[in-house]
Amino acid sequence: MDKLVSLCKRRGFVFQSSEIYGGTGSVWDYGPLGVELKRNLQDRWWRAMVRQRDDIEGLDSAILMHPRVWEASGHVGGFVDPLVDCSNCKKRFRADDPKIKGVPGTPDAQCPACGMKGTLSAPRLFNLMFKTFMGPVEDSAATIYLRPETAQGSYVNFLNVQQSTRQKIPFGIAQIGKAFRNEITPGNFIFRTREFEQMEMQFFVEPGTDMTWFEYWKEERMKWHQGLGLAPDRLQFHQHTRDELAHYARAAFDVQFDFGGSLGFQEIEGIHNRGDFDLSQHQQFSGKKLEYFDHATNKRYIPYVVEAAVGPNRTLLALLVNGYREEAVEGETEGRTVLGLSAALAPIKAGVFPLVKKDGMPETAHRIADELRPHFPVFYDDSGAIGRRYRRQDEIGTPFCITVDGESSADNTVTVRDRDSLKQERVSVDRLRDYIGQRIVQ
Ligand code: ATP
Numbered sequence: 001m002d003k004l005v006s007l008c009k010r011r012g013f014v015f016q017s018s019e020i021y022g023g024t025g026s027v028w029d030y031g032p033l034g035v036e037l038k039r040n041l042q043d044r045w046w047r048a049m050v051r052q053r054d055d056i057e058g059l060d061s062a063i064l065m066h067p068r069v070w071e072a073s074g075h076v077g078g079f080v081d082p083l084v085d086c087s088n089c090k091k092r093f094r095a096d097d098p099k100i101k102g103v104p105g106t107p108d109a110q111c112p113a114c115g116m117k118g119t120l121s122a123p124r125l126f127n128l129m130f131k132t133f134m135g136p137v138e139d140s141a142a143t144i145y146l147r148p149e150t151a152q153g154s155y156v157n158f159l160n161v162q163q164s165t166r167q168k169i170p171f172g173i174a175q176i177g178k179a180f181r182n183e184i185t186p187g188n189f190i191f192r193t194r195e196f197e198q199m200e201m202q203f204f205v206e207p208g209t210d211m212t213w214f215e216y217w218k219e220e221r222m223k224w225h226q227g228l229g230l231a232p233d234r235l236q237f238h239q240h241t242r243d244e245l246a247h248y249a250r251a252a253f254d255v256q257f258d259f260g261g262s263l264g265f266q267e268i269e270g271i272h273n274r275g276d277f278d279l280s281q282h283q284q285f286s287g288k289k290l291e292y293f294d295h296a297t298n299k300r301y302i303p304y305v306v307e308a309a310v311g312p313n314r315t316l317l318a319l320l321v322n323g324y325r326e327e328a329v330e331g332e333t334e335g336r337t338v339l340g341l342s343a344a345l346a347p348i349k350a351g352v353f354p355l356v357k358k359d360g361m362p363e364t365a366h367r368i369a370d371e372l373r374p375h376f377p378v379f380y381d382d383s384g385a386i387g388r389r390y391r392r393q394d395e396i397g398t399p400f401c402i403t404v405d406g407e408s409s410a411d412n413t414v415t416v417r418d419r420d421s422l423k424q425e426r427v428s429v430d431r432l433r434d435y436i437g438q439r440i441v442q
Pocket of ligand 1: 149183269
């Protein structure tokens, strides 16, 4: 993880937020390469979930919502962790932290950080939602929350979307957006942060068909993660036990990825059968009917929801962990670092280099880069030895490197080097766009 964090900073994938001020706890900024990678990941999700299907509609609902939404959803009452504070070292712990000895709030309890006895407070409930105020007056009537999940925006818009698109059940609502959670134990780089993004899809189904759809979405979502290039043996399902299940949930599976090290297998996506909990709650709290009328069967019902909720930040970390490798190169003393991202997700698709800075090679290379740039992101580089330039692209995951050399002016060809096999092929300049274009669509 340390190597990844340093690569991400050095090459412009991820920076610590407000770094020059010492950083903000567990908040990260995405640099020029990181934002491309994240966007490629989000576009891929949007294509698979919205554009390529006729039974899912897209939505972009606001981060700020009516405060009653969070009462109905259970977040005001239930999205809480019991915490204890140490009055000596001011550190805060979850009350169930196994490192705490004794019962917090009693003289015998010992702080796991500073070791003092009797300084831990009794557990207090701590809500994970960020609170702020709407308008100029900071009182309880003006309290508003930063949304801790995007899903509620889809539930409260269920009828708006259904009626405006004339969708029939079963159908889904998908959205990508920011979510905020005042996590007690954030960390592991971008794995658990206080500001993050979610790609969530809520699929509304007729009660009784929910488990069939649940199984369908489980399989679909696992296939999607495999399609990203995540190694199949690093992916697994984890079924929620009775203790882990939310009280309203009828079934839940996590897609887990093996992050290695002390993290091991961890959730990157949750697939939940939420029954009619969400729409029933909003119907009750808003007083507005959220039923669906099925004209074909003359039935009226509150649909059940099957949710597939994935975090692009956490999945991006999985891609980095999955792709990072250091290897020796035959015939060379210096090894190389490679980010084995799939060509479809790589932030830059091709490096374009003149072999030397003379004999018209830079001009030809510039011309090639300019011709390719409207079709996919390319990077022109003429500084340093060619081997160095290859290495720089390898460690950011660029799948192809195009080199203009002495033969190029004679026969209008260049070499194209493959990041993984290191094989070089001579390709006609006129064919470059198709040659690379075909390989980056997966
Ligand atoms: P966890 O158990 O890890 O806290 P969760 O079960 O609360 O996650 P969900 O509410 O199901 O997570 O959210 C769906 C997805 O959003 C998660 O699978 C994860 O990829 C992402 N996610 C949730 N919380 C965070 C966070 N604090 N930082 C980054 N991503 C997150």
